[in-house]
Amino acid sequence: MTDASQNAGPMLAADGTPLKQSLARSLRRQKLRALMLVAPLLLFVMFSFIIPIASMLFRSVENSMVQETLPQTVEALQSWDETSGELPDEAVYDAFVRDMVVAVDNKTHTRLGSRLNYEETGMSSMFRRSGRKLGKMDPETDGPFKDQVIEIHEGWGDPNTWAIIKTHSPAVTNGYFLNAVDMRRTPEGAQSQPEDKQILIKLFGRTLFMSLVITGACILLAYPVSYLLATLPMRVSNLLMILVLLPFWTSLLVRTSAWKVMLQQQGVINDTLVWLGLVADDARLIIINNQIGTIVAMTHILLPFMILPMYSVMQTIPDSYTRAAKSMGATNWTTFWRIYFPQSVPGIGAGSILVFILAIGYYITPEIVGGTKGVFISNRIAYHISSSLNWGLAAALGTILLAVVLLLYWCYDKIVGIDNVKLG
Amino acid sequence: MTDTMNDAAFVEFQRVQKSYDGENLVVKDLNLAMPKGEFLTMLGPSGSGKTTCLMMLAGFETATHGEILLDGKPINNIPPHKRGIGMVFQNYALFPHMTVAENLSFPLEVRNLGKSEREEKVKRALDMVQMGQFGGRRPAQLSGGQQQRIALARALVFEPELVLMDEPLGALDKQLREHMQFEITRLAHELGITTVYVTHDQTEALTMSDRVAVFDDGRIQQLAPPDQLYEEPENSFVAQFIGENNTLEGVVKSIDGNTCLIQLDDGSEIDAVPINVHNPGERTKVSIRPERVEFNKDRLHADAHTLTATVKEFIYMGDVFRFRMSVAGNDDFIVKTRNAPDAIRLTPGQEVEIGWLAQDCRALDA
Structure with missing residues (x-):
């Protein structure tokens, strides 16, 4: 008999092949089968989720439009010093006319106009208005162009225009990210936006703050309910559970609209308060279209996401722990605080992560009940996606939001430990 | 109590x-x-x-x-x-x-x-x-x-x-x-x-x-x-719950101080100690521990009461031999004997006389 373990070198299977290889072969079929089973979902997620998100994130730095539309101009501008305060020379104008003739032909000059309009208002109309005349020029015979071009629109005689084109010519830009944090890319480098345009940082701050408040409110409201659910007899707790889950079976839009009915100045709550005489008729509370409205409605909507993980954790805490503590002489409060509460913390953690991350990206509810003071950063992203069509900025905002969530997740892992999060 | x-x-x-x-x-x-x-x-x-x-x-x-x-x-x-x-x-x-x-x-x-x-x-x-x-x-x-x-x-x-x-x-x-x-x-x-x-x-x-x-x-x-x-x-209940126990069912025929006569359901009669039976005619369950039952004639006490039993099964447990027998209509009557050098191994189908002392046999409630 040969003993494989006594031989030097790798273990061998009965037929002499290395054991590792033999094992891998026998497992290959199994792995292949597993892969086949997940393949449909994997492909679906790949094409409908990962690729679109990746392309969206890429838009936050992508900036090839200037280079593609005005290739010769961008090259000619390389030798021009934008800090000199003087206009570029004839070579640049010549290149510009050549580029524009092609661009007008392809009708891409208006798109470039809108792109540059994000950086300096007026650019869009400048490109649109000069387009037709520039497109009719013949680059070979009509030169020199400098004066003719300035004649068509006086904007071309402003060194700032050329400086902007040069600043935004690189194919990869940090401009959108600077915009996203209330700064902008200028010929002189990154600078703060003017005071009246600084809203995004504030909006990020408000989103984080309100999400924290909502998470806190959810913890306070969900903890006693979860405790009841976990300790009551099965029959009663099942009934309670249905009440908790009931909102899940109603459309989000319906629930939010219901809050609108409840909270408005002529709404149910104000009417009741006035009827009770707690609030004067001419001093009805303003609890909608501001932060209060958003917090109230979102706390209600996200509450089940806090209750469910808490409940499933509390359910696993056996009665015998509290009994043991009491038998050792601990009062009810000490038993709760020293024994029960620490063991329920993983549930609070899991619920908080869930609620916070959901809240930070919430859109519909703040849109409906938030007014202008209660909106989140996601509403701004939606605005840039569908109204202003500044997708680059929207992508940059989205990327920052994603980074913030990941950062918080990482902090949470460091402080609480993700192993402590239990969903059941 | x-x-x-x-x-x-x-x-x-x-x-x-x-x-x-x-x-x-x-x-x-x-x-x-x-x-x-x-x-x-x-x-x-x-x-x-x-x-x-x-x-x-x-x-x-x-x-x-x-x-x-x-x-x-x-x-x-x-x-x-x-x-x-x-x-x-x-x-x-x-x-x-x-x-x-x-x-x-x-x-x-x-x-x-x-x-x-x-x-x-x-x-x-x-x-x-x-x-x-x-x-x-x-x-x-x-x-x-x-x-x-x-x-x-x-x-x-x-x-x-x-x-x-x-x-x-x-x-x-x-x-x-x-x-x-x-x-x-x-x-x-x-x-x-x-x-x-x-x-x-x-x-x-x-x-x-x-x-x-x-x-x-x-x-x-x-x-x-x-x-x-x-x-x-x-x-x-206690007799059944604590340890292994044999139960024989029957009716009390007579009680005389510390002994009583029980007629088992198959007609045979045995002596027992009356524990909670009080009147003749009462139904009773007679309890006897497996290790108090003896089938080795040399060891059987002169006063011991005997019944005929048929061996149904022999179970070797190392330190003890365990026999399942059919006694007075009860097919689950267990007898235990120590695995000593002179221990007898019975074979299934064999008929033996088994016996015990009347004081080991307790007449309990039915």
């Missing part, structure tokens, strides 16, 4: 009843008195009310009727944390988020003991269960037997006079269980603690206790020291 007028009783149940739903009594008229320092086991099948009794004593359930006295004082209205009773739970209930030392320190902290005193007592308690090295570990890092020791140390660390144990060895394997049985009784006697121990394992009850209370149907069926319980069961 129970002596409710016992003045020296440390723990006393007086006519205690318990109902959960208002329709059925889980504990029916429980009377029990324990002197200080006794190790008493509550033994019974599940649902017999033994754990409910323990929980009432600990204060986690309230008695529906009756008084529970601790050291002469009624404790029905004292909350569990003021009773000062140590308790060991079935699954140990060690707090998973605390180290072993913190677990032991907890009952001392809630009693506001100083830090140095706490540390000293924790150390002493850990040494007592030979777990001195494990203070810094978490319960999850310990084996079942080690957790059991810690749970025991935690119940004893605040020096309670009464300790309750709810099937504490149920989760351990056989060998460890036997070792811990010894360990627990040794500690209980060394420290002079009064112990109430709940189990459904009769071997555990017999080997550990000073007295055993056998529970069934919400009542104590018999309360007696282990040897008395095994050798002199007072009713057929």
Whole structure:
């Protein structure tokens, strides 16, 4: 008999092949089968989720439009010093006319106009208005162009225009990210936006703050309910559970609209308060279209996401722990605080992560009940996606939001430990 | 049986009843008195009310009727944390988020003991269960037997006079269980603690206790020291529940002081000790232990009563031989004999004369 373990070198299977290889072969079929089973979902997620998100994130730095539309101009501008305060020379104008003739032909000059309009208002109309005349020029015979071009629109005689084109010519830009944090890319480098345009940082701050408040409110409201659910007899707790889950079976839009009915100045709550005489008729509370409205409605909507993980954790805490503590002489409060509460913390953690991350990206509810003071950063992203069509900025905002969530997740892992999060 | 007028009783149940739903009594008229320092086991099948009794004593359930006295004082209205009773739970209930030392320190902290005193007592308690090295570990890092020791140390660390144990060895394997049985009784006697121990394992009850209370149907069926319980069961439930037992059914023909004549259902007649039969004509179950039955003619006592039996099965168990026989219509009559050099091995199908002493044969309720 040969003993494989006594031989030097790798273990061998009965037929002499290395054991590792033999094992891998026998497992290959199994792995292949597993892969086949997940393949449909994997492909679906790949094409409908990962690729679109990746392309969206890429838009936050992508900036090839200037280079593609005005290739010769961008090259000619390389030798021009934008800090000199003087206009570029004839070579640049010549290149510009050549580029524009092609661009007008392809009708891409208006798109470039809108792109540059994000950086300096007026650019869009400048490109649109000069387009037709520039497109009719013949680059070979009509030169020199400098004066003719300035004649068509006086904007071309402003060194700032050329400086902007040069600043935004690189194919990869940090401009959108600077915009996203209330700064902008200028010929002189990154600078703060003017005071009246600084809203995004504030909006990020408000989103984080309100999400924290909502998470806190959810913890306070969900903890006693979860405790009841976990300790009551099965029959009663099942009934309670249905009440908790009931909102899940109603459309989000319906629930939010219901809050609108409840909270408005002529709404149910104000009417009741006035009827009770707690609030004067001419001093009805303003609890909608501001932060209060958003917090109230979102706390209600996200509450089940806090209750469910808490409940499933509390359910696993056996009665015998509290009994043991009491038998050792601990009062009810000490038993709760020293024994029960620490063991329920993983549930609070899991619920908080869930609620916070959901809240930070919430859109519909703040849109409906938030007014202008209660909106989140996601509403701004939606605005840039569908109204202003500044997708680059929207992508940059989205990327920052994603980074913030990941950062918080990482902090949470460091402080609480993700192993402590239990969903059941 | 129970002596409710016992003045020296440390723990006393007086006519205690318990109902959960208002329709059925889980504990029916429980009377029990324990002197200080006794190790008493509550033994019974599940649902017999033994754990409910323990929980009432600990204060986690309230008695529906009756008084529970601790050291002469009624404790029905004292909350569990003021009773000062140590308790060991079935699954140990060690707090998973605390180290072993913190677990032991907890009952001392809630009693506001100083830090140095706490540390000293924790150390002493850990040494007592030979777990001195494990203070810094978490319960999850310990084996079942080690957790059991810690749970025991935690119940004893605040020096309670009464300790309750709810099937504490149920989760351990056989060998460890036997070792811990010894360990627990040794500690209980060394420290002079009064112990109430709940189990459904009769071997555990017999080997550990000073007295055993056998529970069934919400009542104590018999309360007696282990040897008395095994050798002199007072009713057929106890005879069946404790150890292995043979039952022969029949009718009492006559009673004469300490003996009675029983006519078995197949017509044969045997002598027995009347335990709870009082009148001729009553139906009875006669109980006899397998090891008191003899079929070796040389050893059979001259006075022994004999019956004819057919061997059905021979089971070799190492230290003993076990025979299943058909006796007086009962096909499950068990006879045990020690595997001695002169032991006879019967073969299935064989007919033998078996016999026993009349005093080993007890006529119990039907």
